[in-house]
Amino acid sequence: MSSVQVLLSRLDPDVPLPAYARPGDAGADLVTTSDIVLEPGERGVVGTGVAIALPPGFAGFVHPRSGLAARVGLSVVNTPGTIDAGYRGEIKVCLINHDPVHPVKLTRGDRIAQLVVQRVEHAEFVEVAELDTTERGDGGYGSTGGHATLGAPARAGAGEGTEK
Ligand SMILES: O=c1ccn([C@H]2C[C@H](O)[C@@H](COP(=O)(O)OP(=O)(O)OP(=O)(O)O)O2)c(=O)[nH]1
Numbered sequence: 001m002s003s004v005q006v007l008l009s010r011l012d013p014d015v016p017l018p019a020y021a022r023p024g025d026a027g028a029d030l031v032t033t034s035d036i037v038l039e040p041g042e043r044g045v046v047g048t049g050v051a052i053a054l055p056p057g058f059a060g061f062v063h064p065r066s067g068l069a070a071r072v073g074l075s076v077v078n079t080p081g082t083i084d085a086g087y088r089g090e091i092k093v094c095l096i097n098h099d100p101v102h103p104v105k106l107t108r109g110d111r112i113a114q115l116v117v118q119r120v121e122h123a124e125f126v127e128v129a130e131l132d133t134t135e136r137g138d139g140g141y142g143s144t145g146g147h148a149t150l151g152a153p154a155r156a157g158a159g160e161g162t163e164k
């Protein structure tokens with residue numbers, strides 16, 4: 001995998017730097033600098049202890065970790081969070097507990113999200129009178145079918161999805 005050098009400043013010297021867990025991983029894990037308990041449905045912004053200087057033409061995207069999402073319902077409210085190349089502040093993560101029943105307890109140093117660094121383009125928006133015709137046209141939001149349907153309202157206290 002190609003790599004790009006990203007300058008980093010540690011704002012909290014005692015927490016681990018973002019790191020790729022395995023060779024070839026797309027995301028470098030980010031840690032929380034604070035202990036936090038999120039009640040069901042609650043969100044909270046945590047620091048990661050680092051600031052970065054992405055080169056022009058790159059952006060960072062803060063994604064949830066799938067293991068935490070599946071095991072405890074932890075996600076990122078604005079997933080993926082966008083880190084602009086010009087941003088020099090601390091990378092923060094707006095976490096949310098999607099579990100309907102259990103609180104999520106996080107401890108300083110826990111890996112809570114992952115940063116994906118990608119090349120991005122700036123669009124040059126060119127206004128025209130009419131756009132070209134395509135097979136999809138203006139069909140969206142389930143126009144190709146295959147979407148789920150609503151079931152009966154959930155029981156109070158139900159917390160676990162059922163695998164069928
Ligand atoms: O998960 C995130 C998302 C954003 N940011 C920082 C870096 C980013 O460059 C800046 C602005 O993010 P964004 O543009 O998404 O937020 P906004 O609400 O549009 O703020 P602004 O008006 O400052 O652009 O906030 C984070 O630290 N973590």
Ligand SMILES: [Mg+2]
Pocket residue numbers: none
């Ligand atoms: Mg913005």
